[in-house]
Amino acid sequence: MIVRFALSFSLLLLLITDLASAANSTAKPGCKGSCGDVRVPYPFGIGPNCSLNAWFEVSCNETSTPPTILLKRTNMEVLNFSLRSADYDPELEYHRVKSPVVSMNCSGRETSLGVDLTGSPFFFSEYRNKFLAAGCNSTAFLAEVDTKNTSCRSACIGDALFGSNPYNICHGTCCERELPSALKTFNATFDSQSDGCKLAYVVENNWASNVANWSGLQNMEAVGAVLDWAIPKEDFELSEDGREYTCREYGLELSDPNIHKSIRCFCKSGYEGNAYLPDGCQDIDECLDELKCGDATCVNKPGHYVCRRRKRKTWILPLGIGLGFAALCLVMCLVMGGRRSYKYLKKRMKMKLKKKNFKRNGGLLLQQQMFAKHGNLESTRIFTSKELDKATENFNKDRVLGQGGQGTIYKGMLADERIVAVKKSKGMVADKVEEFINEVVILSQINHRNVVKLIGCCLETEVPLLVYEFISNGTVYQYLHDQSEEFVLSWETRLRIAKESAEALAYLHSSASIPIYHRDIKSTNILLDEKFKAKVSDFGISRSVSIDQTHLTTHVQGTFGYLDPEYFQSSQFTDKSDVYSFGVVLVELLTGEKPVSFEREENSRSLASYFTNLMETNQVMDIVDSRIVKEVKHEEVMMVAKLAYQCLSLSGKKRPTMKEVSIELEQIVLMQKGSNVLEISETFC
Secondary structure, eight states: OOOHHHHHHHHHHHHHHHOOOOOOOSSSSTSOOEEEEEEEEEEEETTTSSSSGGGGGGETTTTTTSOEEETTTEEEEEEEOOOOTTOOOOOEEOOOOOOOOEESOOOOOOOOOOOOTTSSSEOOOOOOOOEEEEEEEEEEEEEESSSHHHHEEEEBBBBSSSSOTTTTTSSSSOOOOOOOOOOOBBBEEEEEEOOOEEEEEEEEEETTHHHHHHHHHOSSSSEEEOOOOOOOOTTTOOOOOOOEEEEEEEOOOOOTTTTOOOOEEEEEEEEEOTSSSSOOOEEEOOGGTTTTSSSSEEEEEEEEEEEEOOOSSHHHHHHHHOOHHHHHHHHHHHHHHHHHHHHHHHHHHHHHHHHHHHHHHHHHHHHHHHHHSSSTTTTTTEOOOOHHHHHHTTOGGGEEEHHHHHHHEEEEEOOOOOEEEEEEEEEHHHHHHHHHHHHHHHHHHHHOOOOOOOEEEOOOOOOOOEEEOOOOTOOOOHHOOOOOOOOOHHHHHHHHHHHHHHHHHHHIIIIIOOEEESSSGGGGEEEOOTOOEEEEEOOTEEOOOOOOOOOEEEOOSSSSTOHHHHHHOOOOOOOOHHHHHHHHHHHHHHHHOOOTTTOOOOOBHHHHHHHHHHHHHHHHGGSTTTTTTTOHHHHHHHHHHHHHHHTTTTSSSGGHHHHHHHHHHHHHHHHHHHHHHHHHHHHHH
């Protein structure tokens, strides 16, 4: 027993040492690790002597808003970087840049040149980009590349350059082609039968669908594209795999004769960090999770951990008998004292770990924000980890309600028998703490019947937890688009859901103590309770603004199909950006169509552009959801359709406010209810 106590005490000392270590940066030691909100990982670096070589050196201009990053030798602006962090991570290294639009015969702009990356370690990703050309009766060729596979021919339809649909730039006069492997130069030539404006560009796959119209494309100097990179052999010696990391050669043939293989390095399982830095991969201490080994002792090892069960020693009893009753009493006293000390130290270690988790998960920031906004913490309950473990049966997979980009939702039952939804965030990193605390602070300020209520949170676990009221009937998206769902939302119910959701957003914009922009309005974030009343949820990327503030300048975030084109181009999010997203939800409720669908024709994949085109050609009744078409009235459909059309205006200034949308929907609901009462009266007469 004495030996066991000594071993346990030594193990606790080791744990204390491990807990005191700090996480390493992904930048070279002594170098700046980020520019604005964008992290700059090695082999890239800000300034001289901070990158692998001169090709990977970047500059950070913090005088612009937001700050801009430039690859110094190529003079290309970088939007963000991606670094493969582990063996199980499927992402390869790449970075997004602004790629020029090559033009010819375009009024108001000079003929622009392309990009030459010859001699650099960078090349255009053939999987993440495509070659697009636009113009009337125009053929574009990717210069210095076999024209058989990289020429692009566009045509004209009648006299209209892009038809009547302003959302779809590829309506008859645009074409696209896949890129050749490892493309390092981009320029374009044109063979045209007309003298009109012609454009060509290499662009990221998802970027082109967000260009609003032909006029907007003509005025754009650059678009988003993805560059992959490979490390030159003369700058990086491929050593044997270390204990913490591994490096591999990929058989990617490049046009540069000095670079024949793509070298990729990543941390092995059980480690995390940047494998391109010396000692950049640090051991993950799995034993910080007190549930790893249950009742057994968790022992952290480099890259893994082991669980050791305590073995009883049989030599103590014979020794005690031999030494006599007095010696036995002495040993028993020592053992009892040791066990008490061990339990005390173990309890203290757990408390320290919980305090560390509380601080790492933003507890101090939460307290600061809550006291600044409310003056106390009484409105939000702080749960213990034991309470939520018991409520969710240790987060049993059978309790999972859903999963999303922010984390996993579990169904739970509190000690007072209340049913709740527990949101377990994904692994928390430093740049996500503020986003998590943001959701807690925003939800604690909101008191509205159509917004999901935050009950409390828990910050003493490895990843933070949020506790919400339980909403039993799923999401609006599920009832509109899940083919296995037998229950059909009636027209009356859809109108009420739209009205209640609009009232919640109008409250956030104009009636909350501080105006709040939701920034991710979509049908999956509108929940339905047992009476099918709407509840707006998921405030992970929402932001509160001062009363005199008109917009937020941020990196573009949101969901394709709902994203405001004006916000996408300017990075300025306004209250009218929420209005645009809500307009897409209105069209979903009216048509039963998905916001983005590859089952529709190519020029109709975006529901917003598809709907707008039908409105302008007076064909809206053709796409009313077939499940409700018999119960809807033409005048009600047109009122909702016109409201949605206004919300989807390309100009934010022409869109109504959410307050105006809410009032208009309330009038439509009242009119619909009045017509139902009239029909019943006539039937009884």
